[in-house]
Amino acid sequence: MNTPSGPSQENPRRDAANWAQPVQKLQVQGMPAEAPNLVDGRRLVGPLQGFGKMWQKTYRVRLEDASVTPPALIETWKANFSSLWPRGNRFYTPLTGIAPGEVALISLAAGPMKLSTGVMVLYADAESFTLMTPQGHMFAGWITFSAFDAPKEGASQEGEGAEAACCVAQVQVLMRAQDPLSEIGLALGGHKAEDRFWSSTLRALAARFDSEAEPEIQIACVDPRRRWTEAKNVWHNAGIRSGLYVAGAPLRWLRRSGKRDDAG
Amino acid sequence: MPVIDLTGEVNSAAEASLNAAFTEATRNSPGTVLLNFAPVTYMNSTGIALVVALLAQARKARMQLLVCGLSEHYRHIFNITRLADFMNIHEDEASAITAATAPAAES
Numbered sequence: 437m438n439t440p441s442g443p444s445q446e447n448p449r450r451d452a453a454n455w456a457q458p459v460q461k462l463q464v465q466g467m468p469a470e471a472p473n474l475v476d477g478r479r480l481v482g483p484l485q486g487f488g489k490m491w492q493k494t495y496r497v498r499l500e501d502a503s504v505t506p507p508a509l510i511e512t513w514k515a516n517f518s519s520l521w522p523r524g525n526r527f528y529t530p531l532t533g534i535a536p537g538e539v540a541l542i543s544l545a546a547g548p549m550k551l552s553t554g555v556m557v558l559y560a561d562a563e564s565f566t567l568m569t570p571q572g573h574m575f576a577g578w579i580t581f582s583a584f585d586a587p588k589e590g591a592s593q594e595g596e597g598a599e600a601a602c603c604v605a606q607v608q609v610l611m612r613a614q615d616p617l618s619e620i621g622l623a624l625g626g627h628k629a630e631d632r633f634w635s636s637t638l639r640a641l642a643a644r645f646d647s648e649a650e651p652e653i654q655i656a657c658v659d660p661r662r663r664w665t666e667a668k669n670v671w672h673n674a675g676i677r678s679g680l681y682v683a684g685a686p687l688r689w690l691r692r693s694g695k696r697d698d699a700g
Numbered sequence: 701m702p703v704i705d706l707t708g709e710v711n712s713a714a715e716a717s718l719n720a721a722f723t724e725a726t727r728n729s730p731g732t733v734l735l736n737f738a739p740v741t742y743m744n745s746t747g748i749a750l751v752v753a754l755l756a757q758a759r760k761a762r763m764q765l766l767v768c769g770l771s772e773h774y775r776h777i778f779n780i781t782r783l784a785d786f787m788n789i790h791e792d793e794a795s796a797i798t799a800a801t802a803p804a805a806e807s
Contacts, residue, residue: 458780492753
């Protein structure tokens with residue numbers, strides 16, 4: 437176990453093209469004018485940078501009756517990502533689609549208000565893709581969407597070939613609330629809302645393959661400690677920023693009108 | 701200091717063996733555990749999530765998790781995922797062991 441070794445550099449990595457390039461701050465490009473952009477200039481934050489308890493939430497749907505391969509399922513999922521979300525929520529897909537390094541904007545229905553945030557595609561290959569959150573998102577973390585073959589329920593391990601296997605679609609969220617306000621929000625219904633969100637998405641995905649399978653949920657607390665040094669993240673809170681953005685709409689309208697008048 | 705060599709592909713299939721290796725390595729509650737990535741040939745985002753889970757376990761047990769043997773590509777991944785903010789990264793096992801056994805010099 438203790439043989440001296442250094443990094444191996446000889447071969448180009450097979451996974452290199454699947455990962456986003458390092459970025460200091462996010463830059464949003466090619467989005468429609470109506471997409472509220474509160475993401476430009478933000479840093480990415482992973483599950484280690486947040487404030488609250490760290491959770492791993494796994495949502496799975498088994499497509500027992502559908503004949504689809506994991507790559508075909510992921511292709512469909514990427515191509516229809518936005519339309520599979522529950523009504524009232526919007527994912528502004530980048531022009532080049534879900535590809536490593538691309539930034540997408542998000543508008544989420546949160547009760548009576550809209551929450552504006554975004555994500556960067558951290559990783560994408562033929563059988564999975566991962567989104568990473570920016571500062572201000574309700575939680576700091578990664579969401580990995582994947583598909584894989586698994587034995588059908590009741591099928592013997594010895595197998596009857598492809599007929600004994602079915603495709604499973606999975607959403608796995610590794611997250612912690614970004615700040616104390618988000619932690620309270622998650623505890624007071626945010627977690628349940630998220631569970632409903634991804635269950636609904638998986639149901640919609642299954643329906644694309646004529647399946648009425650019900651999603652399963654597994655939740656594990658990976659780290660029960662809160663990181664009080666990150667309480668300052670509240671400065672970037674998307675809920676507060678979205679509220680300010682909406683409140684500032686008349687001012688932005690007046691400013692644009694003034695510019696038009698000056699030009700005329 | 702226990703050293704865990706990660707070999708081949710670090711993806712969802714590696715979860716059971718990586719967790720078993722971590723349990724074995726931390727059986728006697730060492731202060732530090734070293735993850736050696738030099739033999740890794742492929743890692744996806746699920747693999748990175750496994751490393752995060754190990755890091756969380758180590759922090760809970762008040763252990764330090766060190767990393768060595770990262771190629772330039774994997775250093776980029778550790779930077780972009782911001783794992784590098786939380787883990788001491790060393791060039792190779794020798795330098796990691798030296799650093800771990802000389803804490804006074806580092807602090």
